[in-house]
Amino acid sequence: MAAVTYELIKTCKQSGARLGKIHTPxxxxxxxxxxxxxxxxxxxxxxxxxxxxxAAQIILSNxxxxxxxxGEDIIAEAGGLHSFMNWDKPILTDSGGYQVFSLSKLRxxxxxxxxxxxxxxxxxxxxxPEKAMNIQNALGPxxxxxxxxxxxxxxxxxxxxxxxxxxxxxxxxCLEAHQRPIDQALFGIVQGGExxxxxxxxxxxxxxxxxxGYAVGGLxxxxxxxxMNEVLDFTTPLLPENKPRYLMGVGSAxxxxxxxxxxxxMFDCVxxxxxxxxxxxxxxxxxxxxxxxxxxxDFRPLDDHCDCYTCKNYxxxxxRHLVKCNxxxxxxxxxxxxxxxxxxxxxxVREAIEDDRLLDFKEEFFExxxxxxxxxxxx
Amino acid sequence: MAAVTYELIKTCKQSGARLGKIHTPxxxxxxxxxxxxxxxxxxxxxxxxxxxxxAAQIILSNxxxxxxxxGEDIIAEAGGLHSFMNWDKPILTDSGGYQVFSLSKLRxxxxxxxxxxxxxxxxxxxxxPEKAMNIQNALGPxxxxxxxxxxxxxxxxxxxxxxxxxxxxxxxxCLEAHQRPIDQALFGIVQGGExxxxxxxxxxxxxxxxxxGYAVGGLxxxxxxxxMNEVLDFTTPLLPENKPRYLMGVGSAxxxxxxxxxxxxMFDCVxxxxxxxxxxxxxxxxxxxxxxxxxxxDFRPLDDHCDCYTCKNYxxxxxRHLVKCNxxxxxxxxxxxxxxxxxxxxxxVREAIEDDRLLDFKEEFFExxxxxxxxxxxx
Ligand SMILES: [Zn+2]
Ligand SMILES: [Zn+2]
Numbered sequence: 001m002a003a004v005t006y007e008l009i010k011t012c013k014q015s016g017a018r019l020g021k022i023h024t025p026x027x028x029x030x031x032x033x034x035x036x037x038x039x040x041x042x043x044x045x046x047x048x049x050x051x052x053x054x055a056a057q058i059i060l061s062n063x064x065x066x067x068x069x070x071g072e073d074i075i076a077e078a079g080g081l082h083s084f085m086n087w088d089k090p091i092l093t094d095s096g097g098y099q100v101f102s103l104s105k106l107r108x109x110x111x112x113x114x115x116x117x118x119x120x121x122x123x124x125x126x127x128x129p130e131k132a133m134n135i136q137n138a139l140g141p142x143x144x145x146x147x148x149x150x151x152x153x154x155x156x157x158x159x160x161x162x163x164x165x166x167x168x169x170x171x172x173x174c175l176e177a178h179q180r181p182i183d184q185a186l187f188g189i190v191q192g193g194e195x196x197x198x199x200x201x202x203x204x205x206x207x208x209x210x211x212x213g214y215a216v217g218g219l220x221x222x223x224x225x226x227x228m229n230e231v232l233d234f235t236t237p238l239l240p241e242n243k244p245r246y247l248m249g250v251g252s253a254x255x256x257x258x259x260x261x262x263x264x265x266m267f268d269c270v271x272x273x274x275x276x277x278x279x280x281x282x283x284x285x286x287x288x289x290x291x292x293x294x295x296x297x298d299f300r301p302l303d304d305h306c307d308c309y310t311c312k313n314y315x316x317x318x319x320r321h322l323v324k325c326n327x328x329x330x331x332x333x334x335x336x337x338x339x340x341x342x343x344x345x346x347x348x349v350r351e352a353i354e355d356d357r358l359l360d361f362k363e364e365f366f367e368x369x370x371x372x373x374x375x376x377x378x379x
Numbered sequence: 380m381a382a383v384t385y386e387l388i389k390t391c392k393q394s395g396a397r398l399g400k401i402h403t404p405x406x407x408x409x410x411x412x413x414x415x416x417x418x419x420x421x422x423x424x425x426x427x428x429x430x431x432x433x434a435a436q437i438i439l440s441n442x443x444x445x446x447x448x449x450g451e452d453i454i455a456e457a458g459g460l461h462s463f464m465n466w467d468k469p470i471l472t473d474s475g476g477y478q479v480f481s482l483s484k485l486r487x488x489x490x491x492x493x494x495x496x497x498x499x500x501x502x503x504x505x506x507x508p509e510k511a512m513n514i515q516n517a518l519g520p521x522x523x524x525x526x527x528x529x530x531x532x533x534x535x536x537x538x539x540x541x542x543x544x545x546x547x548x549x550x551x552x553c554l555e556a557h558q559r560p561i562d563q564a565l566f567g568i569v570q571g572g573e574x575x576x577x578x579x580x581x582x583x584x585x586x587x588x589x590x591x592g593y594a595v596g597g598l599x600x601x602x603x604x605x606x607m608n609e610v611l612d613f614t615t616p617l618l619p620e621n622k623p624r625y626l627m628g629v630g631s632a633x634x635x636x637x638x639x640x641x642x643x644x645m646f647d648c649v650x651x652x653x654x655x656x657x658x659x660x661x662x663x664x665x666x667x668x669x670x671x672x673x674x675x676x677d678f679r680p681l682d683d684h685c686d687c688y689t690c691k692n693y694x695x696x697x698x699r700h701l702v703k704c705n706x707x708x709x710x711x712x713x714x715x716x717x718x719x720x721x722x723x724x725x726x727x728v729r730e731a732i733e734d735d736r737l738l739d740f741k742e743e744f745f746e747x748x749x750x751x752x753x754x755x756x757x758x
Pocket of ligand 2: 681682685686687688689690691716719
């Protein structure tokens with residue numbers, strides 16, 4: 001039996017979205033779910049207890065960053081990532097591939113792997129399917145990701161076809177190199193950009209390798225939202241019903257709903273915590289930039305529809321003051337609220353699936369959020 | 380009846396230290412006590428709940444900083460500082476005097492008050508006894524401090540005498556300008572530097588004005604520790620037994636114990652939180668600089684004698700990793716530990732007074748802390 005299994009509870013009659021459970025060595029996750037990102041073995045500004053309080057069920061951490069700092073050997077000595085960072089619920093780590101392709105400008109992609117430079121020190125480094133597995137086996141997350149090539153956007157068809165085929169060969173090497181299949185599940189990543197036939201080729205090849213879960217990669221890389229939805233429209237139906245499906249790098253409220261409607265179970269993104277550290281808050285009525293002068297004497301909570309710790313106890317005026325003064329506690333409050341907002345949104349999505357009304361929920365949510373207004377930039 | 384009253388529980392037969400209670404509109408404080416500093420209406424990196432968890436009984440905030448940002452009018456509109464920052468236990472604010480004299484290089488001291496420049500914007504500002512009272516009445520702390528002159532260290536006798544006399548005249552104006560004596564207690568500040576006769580003059584003059592509490596100012600400004608202790612030796616006996624005594628700006632473990640032995644009830648300092656943000660931790664065996672390479676693979680807690688949240692859940696290796704990566708959560712963990720360390724120390728001091736053995740406790744603590752070692756710089 002695989003370390004991680006998927007249980008389909010029901011399908012929304014209105015939208016086709018899936019309500020499910022993912023069983024992992026560190027507990028069960030209700031899906032669809034958003035995963036907060038803890039790049040360096042910490043979800044920036046927050047404690048594990050706060051993540052628990054906001055009902056985070058699983059977090060993501062980054063192989064590339066932990067490999068460089070503090071090094072996977074130290075985390076292994078600490079008893080693994082769960083123990084190192086004091087988080088006993090499920091953890092997913094990415095493969096490092098995305099960072100190699102996004103952070104490093106000097107890189108040389110070979111069949112064996114990728115030569116590149118450390119984005120901090122400039123030091124020469126090499127990452128391969130085998131190395132990515134070694135690191136993730138040392139880190140010990142419940143879910144590991146295969147090492148894939150993240151092609152640029154947009155990419156020519158010929159480049160994409162060659163890349164998809166290499167990603168499949170790498171996926172096979174990942175499976176072979178993976179040393180802990182009993183307690184760590186390795187997910188494959190479907191690539192292929194906007195090309196339906198390449199997505200099909202990628203999905204079929206990876207399905208034949210029988211991964212316990214599949215991610216859809218190469219989206220949320222700069223393409224318009226309708227393109228992402230179209231790609232999902234033809235990609236998720238290719239994936240097996242009895243395995244979890246993970247859409248990588250997506251964290252805006254509209255895309256979470258649209259992804260769930262297209263059969264996605266898992267999402268992650270740094271967006272909510274990154275914008276929080278700039279004083280931007282997600283609310284049920286769109287984005288609120290709490291830095292703005294108009295909140296100087298606004299003693300209402302960030303979001304009057306929100307019952308999070310931040311909104312129950314602090315005013316826009318106080319949070320604005322802290323953010324303007326660069327006080328850590330201000331960024332704790334905005335980070336807490338933004339993550340809570342997305343986690344609660346996913347709970348509402350699960351309830352709407354349960355009630356066979358996810359399309360109705362989407363309309364209500366988009367309307368209130370202001371997505372249909374003239375210049376909707378507030379996602 | 381004054382807003383704040385002092386109740387003497389007992390005096391340590393061995394040391395003369397006082398065990399007491401201070402009753403305030405927001406609850407009762409056990410003394411001797413250390414007060415964490417929340418300069419900008421936040422104890423840096425920490426939440427009010429965390430301060431509660433570590434048994435903080437009262438916090439200090441800074442009039443000067445809050446006057447500039449966000450402005451006392453906004454805090455008054457929010458219902459006062461307690462409501463603004465979500466802290467319902469006692470608060471003490473300083474008068475702004477210290478910042479005027481320490482942060483502003485261009486200042487002009489007149490009898491009416493001090494003209495100086497905003498340390499952030501350079502804007503021209505004026506602070507006087509009346510203004511300092513207006514601001515503190517708007518902020519609404521339980522304990523307010525009189526606006527005093529903070530003379531340089533060292534200062535000539537003539538300068539100091541004139542300064543002490545001005546501070547008394549200003550103290551009188553503060554009393555007259557104070558609008559909320561029913562729910563806010565105004566403390567006087569005894570000055571006089573190292574001069575015993577001037578301390579006596581200052582104390583007598585202020586006592587004749589009958590403040591509900593007295594601070595000893597002008598210490599911890601660069602003088603050797605033995606000088607501070609000598610000044611306390613002749614100053615605290617001048618102060619009334621039935622009023623609280625507050626030693627301003629002191630937060631090193633040895634000085635807290637030495638101050639309590641000399642009859643001090645209240646202390647504050649940014650030291651524990653400031654050094655925490657540099658990765659320096661106070662432990663029962665002296666200071667520990669968790670940044671150091673030797674802690675890379677050290678999976679022990681910061682202090683094996685400490686039962687704080689940080690020490691119960693996190694290793695030196697993890698905290699070092701966070702601090703090295705400049706991760707907020709690392710500074711939360713070190714700040715929490717350092718404040719907990721001092722709050723627990725004061726609890727031990729109170730227990731030692733209860734048991735008439737504060738001098739014995741001092742010896743044990745200093746010995747373990749390494750204060751008697753060759754190059755004791757670890758306080
Ligand atoms: Zn909220
Ligand atoms: Zn501790």
